[in-house]
Amino acid sequence: MTRLLLCTDLDRTLIANGAQPESLGALALFRQLVGRKDVTLAYVSGRHRALIEQAVGQFNLPAPDFVIADVGSTLYHVAPAAWLQDEVWCAHIASDWQGLLHADLCRLLADVPALQLQPAQQQNRHKLSYFAALAENAPSLMRAVQARLQQAHIRANLIWSVDEPAGVGLLDVLPASANKLHAIRYLMAQQGFQNDHTLFAGDSGNDLDVLLSGLPAVLVANADAQVKSRVTNANSAAAGHLYLAQGGYLGMNGNYSAGILEGVAHHHPALDAWLRAQQLKLSGED
Numbered sequence: 001m002t003r004l005l006l007c008t009d010l011d012r013t014l015i016a017n018g019a020q021p022e023s024l025g026a027l028a029l030f031r032q033l034v035g036r037k038d039v040t041l042a043y044v045s046g047r048h049r050a051l052i053e054q055a056v057g058q059f060n061l062p063a064p065d066f067v068i069a070d071v072g073s074t075l076y077h078v079a080p081a082a083w084l085q086d087e088v089w090c091a092h093i094a095s096d097w098q099g100l101l102h103a104d105l106c107r108l109l110a111d112v113p114a115l116q117l118q119p120a121q122q123q124n125r126h127k128l129s130y131f132a133a134l135a136e137n138a139p140s141l142m143r144a145v146q147a148r149l150q151q152a153h154i155r156a157n158l159i160w161s162v163d164e165p166a167g168v169g170l171l172d173v174l175p176a177s178a179n180k181l182h183a184i185r186y187l188m189a190q191q192g193f194q195n196d197h198t199l200f201a202g203d204s205g206n207d208l209d210v211l212l213s214g215l216p217a218v219l220v221a222n223a224d225a226q227v228k229s230r231v232t233n234a235n236s237a238a239a240g241h242l243y244l245a246q247g248g249y250l251g252m253n254g255n256y257s258a259g260i261l262e263g264v265a266h267h268h269p270a271l272d273a274w275l276r277a278q279q280l281k282l283s284g285e286d
């Protein structure tokens with residue numbers, strides 16, 4: 001074991017904000033792990049920067065080294081005093097939009113009646129976020145948006161999701177290469193991490209690309225049943241790249257950070273031994 005780039009989704013993966021319980025002590029042990037000099041921590045989230053900073057404070061998460069935010073459309077290098085946006089990544093995804101920016105695409109889509117822009121904090125240079133009524137036919141709406149963008153030679157990645165509590169559809173328009181997987185691969189290349197020295201943890205549909213990419217990965221035990229059944233028979237699981245946390249590791253339940261630790265132990269036996277010793281130490285301090 002030399003170096004590990006640990007990439008984790010936040011909501012319901014590292015952050016225990018789902019319905020299932022969190023194991024006592026799991027996050028403390030996770031914090032110990034990422035405190036090691038040879039572990040580099042990257043948060044990979046659909047949240048924008050301010051919401052990630054808020055979560056770090058609210059849930060007492062360890063400070064990351066890198067943050068891939070806005071579903072891969074921004075990448076930050078986190079220094080103690082500042083978050084520095086990676087302009088090379090920014091330029092890389094900008095080419096998908098022919099150098100056009102947020103305001104230009106807004107104009108192109110201004111007369112699509114079903115779309116209503118979300119508040120300003122949800123927007124950035126390379127991300128347009130809209131509300132759409134749930135009554136809209138999502139596939140035909142997305143076809144219409146895609147057709148409009150293609151006329152302007154814009155390669156876009158459209159992401160449709162539903163805010164269930166609010167009862168509204170959400171449409172994100174991103175550069176085609178702005179997604180979690182591409183951003184992780186870019187970061188790996190930039191920082192010199194091979195597949196064997198990278199691990200991704202996730203829980204839900206927008207993590208599937210990475211979970212099924214062949215990169216070493218773990219699906220936390222609290223993932224929803226649909227995602228579990230989707231990945232169980234996938235090639236990545238069969239080939240041993242993707243591990244499904246079961247619970248039982250170090251007496252923990254496999255949910256959230258306990259699931260990430262279980263995945264780390266599964267893929268890296270040397271870290272497994274270290275985590276076991278570390279847990280004994282932590283429990284001795286109680």
Ligand SMILES: [Mg+2]
Nearest residue numbers: 009011012203
């Ligand atoms: Mg999640």
